[in-house]
Amino acid sequence: MVGEEAITMIDPAGLKAIGAGLAVGLAGVGSGIAEKDIGAAAVGAMTEREEMFGKGLIMTVIPETIVIFGLVVALLIS
Amino acid sequence: MLKPKSMTRAVIVGHKEVMDETVETLHDINIFHIEEYNEEDSTFKIGKPFENAGDVSKKLVQLRSISSFLGIKPKEVPKQDTKVLWAELDEKLALLESELDKKTEEKNSYETRLKELDSLQKELEPFVSIPIDLKNYRGYENVSVFTGTVKGDISSDISAITNDYELEFDPDRLTIALFVRKDNEEIVAEMLADNEFREIRVPNMEGTPSEIIANVESERNTIKEKISSLEKSISDIKERYSDFILASDEILSIESQKSEAPLRIATSEHTFVIDGWVPSDEYNKLTRKLESSTNGRVFVSKQEVVEEEEEVPVKYDNPKVTKPFEAIMNLYARPKYKEIDPTVLIFVFFPLFYGMILGDIGYALILLGLALGIKKMVNSDAIKPLMNVLIYCQISTLIFGILYGEFLGFPLASLHTEHGIEAGLIAGFETINLFASPIGGEMVTFPIHRTHLSMTLIVLTVLIGIAHINFGYILGFINMRRMHGFKHAMLEKGSWLVVEVGIALIVLGYLKYINIAIGILVFLIGFVMLVKGEGIKGPIELPSLLSNSLSYTRLIAVGLSSIYIASTVNLIAFEMIWPQGGIAAVFAIFVFIFGHTLNTALSIIAPGLHALRLQYVEFFTKFYEGGGKEYSPFGYIRKYTEE
Numbered sequence: 138m139v140g141e142e143a144i145t146m147i148d149p150a151g152l153k154a155i156g157a158g159l160a161v162g163l164a165g166v167g168s169g170i171a172e173k174d175i176g177a178a179a180v181g182a183m184t185e186r187e188e189m190f191g192k193g194l195i196m197t198v199i200p201e202t203i204v205i206f207g208l209v210v211a212l213l214i215s
Numbered sequence: 216m217l218k219p220k221s222m223t224r225a226v227i228v229g230h231k232e233v234m235d236e237t238v239e240t241l242h243d244i245n246i247f248h249i250e251e252y253n254e255e256d257s258t259f260k261i262g263k264p265f266e267n268a269g270d271v272s273k274k275l276v277q278l279r280s281i282s283s284f285l286g287i288k289p290k291e292v293p294k295q296d297t298k299v300l301w302a303e304l305d306e307k308l309a310l311l312e313s314e315l316d317k318k319t320e321e322k323n324s325y326e327t328r329l330k331e332l333d334s335l336q337k338e339l340e341p342f343v344s345i346p347i348d349l350k351n352y353r354g355y356e357n358v359s360v361f362t363g364t365v366k367g368d369i370s371s372d373i374s375a376i377t378n379d380y381e382l383e384f385d386p387d388r389l390t391i392a393l394f395v396r397k398d399n400e401e402i403v404a405e406m407l408a409d410n411e412f413r414e415i416r417v418p419n420m421e422g423t424p425s426e427i428i429a430n431v432e433s434e435r436n437t438i439k440e441k442i443s444s445l446e447k448s449i450s451d452i453k454e455r456y457s458d459f460i461l462a463s464d465e466i467l468s469i470e471s472q473k474s475e476a477p478l479r480i481a482t483s484e485h486t487f488v489i490d491g492w493v494p495s496d497e498y499n500k501l502t503r504k505l506e507s508s509t510n511g512r513v514f515v516s517k518q519e520v521v522e523e524e525e526e527v528p529v530k531y532d533n534p535k536v537t538k539p540f541e542a543i544m545n546l547y548a549r550p551k552y553k554e555i556d557p558t559v560l561i562f563v564f565f566p567l568f569y570g571m572i573l574g575d576i577g578y579a580l581i582l583l584g585l586a587l588g589i590k591k592m593v594n595s596d597a598i599k600p601l602m603n604v605l606i607y608c609q610i611s612t613l614i615f616g617i618l619y620g621e622f623l624g625f626p627l628a629s630l631h632t633e634h635g636i637e638a639g640l641i642a643g644f645e646t647i648n649l650f651a652s653p654i655g656g657e658m659v660t661f662p663i664h665r666t667h668l669s670m671t672l673i674v675l676t677v678l679i680g681i682a683h684i685n686f687g688y689i690l691g692f693i694n695m696r697r698m699h700g701f702k703h704a705m706l707e708k709g710s711w712l713v714v715e716v717g718i719a720l721i722v723l724g725y726l727k728y729i730n731i732a733i734g735i736l737v738f739l740i741g742f743v744m745l746v747k748g749e750g751i752k753g754p755i756e757l758p759s760l761l762s763n764s765l766s767y768t769r770l771i772a773v774g775l776s777s778i779y780i781a782s783t784v785n786l787i788a789f790e791m792i793w794p795q796g797g798i799a800a801v802f803a804i805f806v807f808i809f810g811h812t813l814n815t816a817l818s819i820i821a822p823g824l825h826a827l828r829l830q831y832v833e834f835f836t837k838f839y840e841g842g843g844k845e846y847s848p849f850g851y852i853r854k855y856t857e858e
Contacts, residue, residue: 191546195831198824206765208772212669 157211164207171200219556219843220532223498224520227489227505229513234487235265238476240508241489242469245850247501248492248528252481262477262487271474274308275467281315282460285453291594294857295462304463311456315449322445325438332431332438339431341390341415342424345383350421352392359400361393361407363414369393372406390415462855469851476849492528492846527552529843537562539603547831548841553698555690557839561830564683565604568826570611571676572774574665575781577623577811578818579612605819608826620646620662623811624781628662665775672771680767680833681715684760687837688712694838706748708838713741715760763833769825777818784810 179193225247229237241247254261341364352360369391373380380403381394391412395403420427481488493501502515520527529552531541540561550556573579583606590602620627620639628646629639639646646660655670665672688711695704717738724731745753788807792799835841 194824195547195828198828199832201825201828202762202766202769205769205772208776209673209765209768212673212772212775 153214157214160207160210160214161204162207164204164210167207168200168203171203172197175199216533216559217555217557218532219550219552219554220530220846221495222492222520222527222530222552222846223495224518224527225491225493225498225501225515226518227491227513227515229487229509231482231485231487233509233512234262234477234480234482236509237487237489237505237513238265238473240504242473242476242850244500244504245848245852246493246497247489247849248846249476249479249849250490250492251479252488252490254481257481259481259483259488262480262482264477265474268471268474271467271471274304275464275471277312278308278460278464278467281311282464284315285449285457285460287453287457287460289461289854290457292458292461292855294853294855295458297466297856297858300459300462300466300856304466307456307459308463311452311459315452318445318449318452322442322449325442325445329435329438329442332435335418336428336431338416338418339424339428341385341388342392342417343428344385344387344425345390345392346423346425347383347392348421348423349417349419349427352417353419357397358394359397359403361391361395361403361412361414362417363391363407363412364389365391365407366411369407369410372410373403376402376406458855465851465853465855469853472849472851491849494530526844528846530846531556531558533558539600539607540565542600543604543827543830547835547839549843549845550839550841551843553694554840554843555694555838557690557835560690560834562607564834565826565830566607566611568770568829569608569822570613570615571770572822572825573608573612573777573818574615574619574774575621575623575777575818576613576616576627577621578815579609579616581815582819583609583613608823612822618661618663619665620644621665621778624778624785624814626662626664630660630664630667632667665771666778669771669775673768676767676770677764679770680764683767683829683834684763684837685712685715687834691838694840703748706744708748710741710744710748710753711760711837713744714738714757715741717741718760766833767829769829773821773825777814777821780814780817781811784814 176197179189179197182189183193227237227241241249252259252261342362352362366389368384368386370382370384373382373393373395377395377399379396379399383392384390393403393407422430477487481490498517505513505515529549531538531544533541533556537559540558543561543565544550544556544558586602586605586609590599590606593599593602616622622640625640626637627640628644630637630646646662646664649659649661651657652659652668652671654674657668657671659668659671663672688708691708692704692712695708717734717736717740720729720734720737721731722734723729724734742754745757749756784807788803788810792803792806
């Protein structure tokens with residue numbers, strides 16, 4: 138209608154949800170990238186010596202911390 | 216507890232005449248860890264194996280090849296008497312081998328015949344619908360025979376050349392058998408070549424192809440029956456001899472260990488010297504046994520342990536309940552001899568953290584049942600300790616589950632929130648408010664609703680982390696002091712504590728409780744100590760204090776993600792699908808079971824790995840080195856035999 142402007146309201150709750158999603162998602166991508174190389178190396182080591190499984194597994198989950206941080210930040214936001 | 220078993224270095228010296236008895240005794244008592252003798256620049260030589268070594272290892276190889284051929288697996292059997300076993304070993308082994316050889320040879324010959332029949336059938340297949348006796352394909356003077364395949368009917372082509380011919384044609388397989396006069400052989404061959412003729416030779420036999428094939432079929436069936444009866448008798452042999460094979464494998468292994476023992480021993484022309492380790496509390500047993508078995512003809516002496524130089528073998532010395540956690544220690548590294556053995560600490564912290572993360576009555580009960588079941592059914596030395604660990608973890612999970620009031624993601628108690636009342640699973644069970652948390656305006660309740668208390672719990676887990684890490688530093692301090700003295704310990708591990716105190720004082724100063732300068736001063740003192748103790752590496756690792764303690768927030772974060780998965784499954788099953796009724800109700804139950812099965816699997820992996828990682832990465836790096844040598848006494852634990 139003439140004289141009226143379309144006003145788009147951004148719901149703060151929605152923005153919060155997007156922020157939380159980004160925090161978990163991007164942190165997940167980050168730890169994924171980090172784990173990729175370690176995982177490949179761990180599998181390589183495991184084929185050589187099967188008893189490396191335990192150590193390989195532990196090494197592989199070390200970057201998990203990154204995604205935990207993301208999760209915590211998401212919890213703090215929401 | 217907290218320390219590996221105390222070891223004594225013992226050297227056994229004696230005349231070669233009694234070497235046999237000595238080795239025998241050492242093997243029987245199974246407490247002496249032999250230090251392999253290294254021949255380099257020494258007048259002593261490595262001993263020669265006892266006379267029977269060759270014979271024993273020959274039999275062992277023979278037996279093991281039979282055993283692997285039959286696919287014999289370890290199992291529970293009544294123990295057998297070694298004397299009886301030795302007496303009948305040779306005879307029985309020979310009998311077993313000859314019996315098995317005969318059967319396998321027979322089976323092989325049948326299998327060869329089966330292959331021959333197969334190939335014969337393949338050769339005859341093209342001619343099956345041509346009713347000519349195979350002997351009629353051969354032995355003509357003036358007739359040429361063509362057998363093979365062509366691209367189609369050739370009768371018109373051939374009649375264009377000659378009328379003097381005989382043709383059999385199988386239109387399905389496109390096979391021909393063509394008889395022409397020898398004079399026309401070349402022209403016919405050319406004509407056939409135009410028709411893409413490919414020769415197939417006829418086997419040199421008698422009878423029509425269809426008859427022969429029928430015979431082949433019947434012979435094949437009888438052979439197959441014979442093979443299966445042979446297989447059955449081989450598995451009978453396996454059944455009959457498996458106890459014998461397991462038991463004699465054991466006594467032969469023991470004998471071969473004994474007979475090859477001299478290879479680890481130093482000998483001169485008339486004497487031998489065995490060097491090794493024995494748990495200190497069993498040293499007297501060692502001397503007593505050796506004395507009685509050799510009439511005092513060997514001399515055992517205690518050696519002084521030279522500091523650090525020696526690689527002392529490490530034997531765990533933990534209370535029985537904590538034994539399963541040695542498997543978790545071995546996964547990382549066995550402790551060194553002088554180091555604190557943290558098995559008992561893992562026994563406390565690992566299930567504690569696991570339970571804190573998972574904390575659900577439903578999953579605890581499911582996994583407890585699963586672990587007990589597997590423990591009962593699977594008889595493996597590798598699986599058992601892991602199942603025991605899982606059981607401890609589930610007990611802790613159950614306790615935390617009651618504390619959190621959660622069952623498969625459903626809250627047990629109802630909760631009043633600003634959005635209204637959230638119903639619990641148990642009607643009438645209301646959440647009790649205990650006190651207001653200082654963080655985030657949240658209320659601490661019983662049962663603790665983790666989803667509504669996340670702020671408080673995040674801070675709490677960081678505090679748990681700081682406590683755990685500092686406990687690690689204190690252990691590191693003790694380790695360092697034990698190995699390198701007080702000064703080293705203070706600079707390398709104590710400095711971290713000083714730095715932490717400094718940071719705490721700075722925070723207090725910032726909040727205007729005390730003068731901030733005090734905090735800065737303490738921090739700087741700690742910092743200088745750290746640089747002295749650990750070099751440039753220390754300051755670089757300073758930020759790890761923050762990241763390590765924040766890492767403990769996984770105790771709540773991973774747990775929350777598990778709750779959310781579970782409650783999402785419940786939501787989909789019971790609020791989205793179930794109300795539609797009818798067939799959807801079945802589907803809802805399916806979704807419920809499938810979702811929770813998935814989350815149960817995740818409930819072992821996620822809390823397990825994260826709890827483990829907190830031990831390995833955050834806790835162990837503060838004090839633990841590992842890399843100790845395994846104590847493996849010379850001896851054998853008998854399973855299938857007894858003396």
